[in-house]
Amino acid sequence: MTATDPRPLIEAKAVTRVLPGVVPTVLVREVSLTVTGPSFVAITGPSGSGKSSLLYLLGLLDLPTTGEVVVGGRATSAMDEPERAMIRLSTLGFVFQFHFLLPEFSALHNVMLPMRALAALSDGEMRVRAEGLLDSLGLSGHGHKRPDQLSGGQRQRVAVARALANDPPLILADEPTGSLDSKASEQVFTILRDLVDRRGKTVIAVTHDLDLAARMDRRIQLVDGAVAADTGARTAVA
Ligand SMILES: Nc1ncnc2c1ncn2[C@@H]1O[C@H](COP(=O)(O)OP(=O)(O)O)[C@@H](O)[C@H]1O
Numbered sequence: 001m002t003a004t005d006p007r008p009l010i011e012a013k014a015v016t017r018v019l020p021g022v023v024p025t026v027l028v029r030e031v032s033l034t035v036t037g038p039s040f041v042a043i044t045g046p047s048g049s050g051k052s053s054l055l056y057l058l059g060l061l062d063l064p065t066t067g068e069v070v071v072g073g074r075a076t077s078a079m080d081e082p083e084r085a086m087i088r089l090s091t092l093g094f095v096f097q098f099h100f101l102l103p104e105f106s107a108l109h110n111v112m113l114p115m116r117a118l119a120a121l122s123d124g125e126m127r128v129r130a131e132g133l134l135d136s137l138g139l140s141g142h143g144h145k146r147p148d149q150l151s152g153g154q155r156q157r158v159a160v161a162r163a164l165a166n167d168p169p170l171i172l173a174d175e176p177t178g179s180l181d182s183k184a185s186e187q188v189f190t191i192l193r194d195l196v197d198r199r200g201k202t203v204i205a206v207t208h209d210l211d212l213a214a215r216m217d218r219r220i221q222l223v224d225g226a227v228a229a230d231t232g233a234r235t236a237v238a
């Protein structure tokens with residue numbers, strides 16, 4: 001690190017997650033990493049290597065057994081849940097393999113949900129912002145539809161819009177194209193690539209697709225819950 005490095009968006013410091021049991025299971029093993037933005041970071045590795053577990057820890061959806069996750073310079077392990085929830089809501093956006101949109105709500109209202117939870121905008125402002133996000137993701141005219149009236153690719157783009165609702169600097173995605181056909185997958189990938197290149201976002205995406213990982217800026221490979229390789233950090237090539 002040099003004095004000119006920007007402040008890291010997120011850091012894992014010797015993060016370990018053990019599931020207790022008669023035979024304890026180590027999901028994540030002494031993982032340390034620093035991500036500064038904007039960057040498109042792949043987390044790769046075999047099935048069961050701890051990719052999702054690590055992403056949940058980075059996303060403050062799970063707590064490390066030992067170690068620390070630092071978001072925007074703030075250590076999070078000693079925070080109470082409301083404080084962690086506030087960081088999730090304002091700083092992090094989540095996209096999962098399956099969209100997890102609320103089935104009874106329209107696309108527009110699904111995108112507005114994180115805005116309502118943060119309660120920083122008026123109802124009219126939320127609606128305008130949600131419409132703008134859907135437009136920017138190629139979903140003009142689809143805002144009134146429920147998830148079951150949309151294609152898989154469209155649903156996943158709504159999920160990306162929802163992740164962007166509160167304009168977080170960091171998007172965490174777990175196999176975001178994993179359930180899509182190749183055309184829809186390419187569309188979603190291009191959207192995430194553009195978020196980094198044009199909007200200055202940082203995206204950390206779990207993928208087992210090595211062709212996609214090759215088109216990201218950095219690849220962190222997990223084996224048995226530990227970092228086996230970490231290549232192509234943007235800071236190294238900038
Ligand atoms: N809640 C859990 N209970 C038991 N085992 C789990 C649990 N969560 C994850 N695991 C196990 O931990 C390992 C890592 O899981 P995961 O992080 O989902 O891997 P990946 O996303 O790389 O496929 C796997 O062997 C998985 O079966």
Ligand SMILES: [Mg+2]
Pocket residue numbers: 051052053
């Ligand atoms: Mg997984």
